[in-house]
Amino acid sequence: xxxxxxxxxxxxxxxxxxxxxxxxxxxxxxxxxxxxxxxxxxxxxxxxxxxxxxxxxxxxxxxxxxxxxxxxxxxxxxxxxxxxxxxxxxxxxxxxxxxxxxxxxxxxxxxxxxxxxxxxxxxxxxxxxxxxxxxxxxxxxxxxxxxxxxxxxxxxxxxxxxxxxxxxxxxxxxxxxxxxxxxxxxxxxxxxxxxxxxxxxxxxxxxxxxxxxxxxxxxxxxxxxxxxxxxxxxxxxxxxxxxxxxxxxxxxxxxxxxxxxxxxxxxxxxxxxxxxxxxxxxxxxxx
Numbered sequence: 001x002x003x004x005x006x007x008x009x010x011x012x013x014x015x016x017x018x019x020x021x022x023x024x025x026x027x028x029x030x031x032x033x034x035x036x037x038x039x040x041x042x043x044x045x046x047x048x049x050x051x052x053x054x055x056x057x058x059x060x061x062x063x064x065x066x067x068x069x070x071x072x073x074x075x076x077x078x079x080x081x082x083x084x085x086x087x088x089x090x091x092x093x094x095x096x097x098x099x100x101x102x103x104x105x106x107x108x109x110x111x112x113x114x115x116x117x118x119x120x121x122x123x124x125x126x127x128x129x130x131x132x133x134x135x136x137x138x139x140x141x142x143x144x145x146x147x148x149x150x151x152x153x154x155x156x157x158x159x160x161x162x163x164x165x166x167x168x169x170x171x172x173x174x175x176x177x178x179x180x181x182x183x184x185x186x187x188x189x190x191x192x193x194x195x196x197x198x199x200x201x202x203x204x205x206x207x208x209x210x211x212x213x214x215x216x217x218x219x220x221x222x223x224x225x226x227x228x229x230x231x232x233x234x235x236x237x238x239x240x241x242x243x244x245x246x247x248x249x250x251x252x253x254x255x256x257x258x259x260x261x262x263x264x265x266x267x268x269x270x271x272x273x274x275x276x277x278x279x280x281x282x283x284x285x286x287x
Contacts, residue, residue: 005062006199008033009086010052010071013162014101017192018068019045025196032060052086062093066199070101073130080134087141097148099198100138103131104155104184104210110259112182117153117208117265125253139206150198151208152191155261159188160286163226171235172247179240180220181258184212186274187282193273194266201269209266213274213282216260222279229283 008015011033019041022031032046033039039047046060052071067090073080105128106121123129135151142149174180194211220237227234244252267274276282 003028003030004199005030005032005060005065007060007062007065007067008035009067009069011035011039012070013159014070014157014188014191014195015068017159017188018195021189021192021196029199053082062090062095064094064096066097066099067095068099068101068195068199073127073134075126075130078126078129078133080130080137083134083137087137091141091145095145095147097150097199097203098138098142099150099152099195100135101195102135102151102153103128104153104212104259104261105257106132106135106153107259109257112258112260114260114262115210116262117210124256127253135208142206146205148203149206150203151206152194152198153208153210153261154191155184155186155212157188157191158185158282158286162188163283163286164223165226165230168223168226168230168232168235173236173238173243174220174223174234175240175243175255176237177218177220180218181255182216182260183219183222183254184216184259184261185222185279185282186212187276187286189285190274190276190282193275194270197270197273207269209269210261210263211266211270212261212263213277213279214263214267215277215279217279219254225280225283229280229287 006029008018015033032048034048034050034052036051038049041047053074071082074082105125106123107115107119108122108124121132123132138149190213191211224234243255
């Protein structure tokens, strides 16, 4: 039986977890990953050390292959030049399916309201604007080349080595719960299961899917659950206005957005993929 080729482009934290899960499964894939650093993989994984910002003539038979693209946009502009270069690289090949890991930040601030995939994008940060640009470029590429496209709009990813332990150990203050913004999260293992299932499910030409654990939470509550799991006393609480004077720029950018992701479509398309529906269980598994 001919094996299907999977390309993991920009393979990092998520890519590591996808490969780990695939190694535990019976599958019919030839797996190649493109990463800036050479990965120590088993013999069944073709690890290619390459910066995807540079042009590359992939010495692979890409006909009928499926690409999982995980690289973040470059930060030189509010457009994603990196995805443009990658599209140019693969355009001469007949790709079957392209899975793009985007961000729920493309919706911008929704004042805590629920948003589904039909909501127009309204990015606030440059980071999210680049994701919108990448999504648009990929939709044009998919339409032109008859490539199936799945865009997964992903919120904050947590898991092993991805909890804000340093901030907790530094006892950085938390925003008073009544003023804390609503956020969405997903455990990296759950996201990996969704991505793997994305390789085989029947889809329309272009599918946009919100993914999360299905339970929106106040950012302060997220930190409180980690404190509780660690058995560490809670820190000082401050107001939202005080936080704007205290938090670093990156952390502040997330304070300006509040939304609840509607994951009805995800639950229909990916039943059984979310193991950590309770955040406290996911946190314990991540320590």
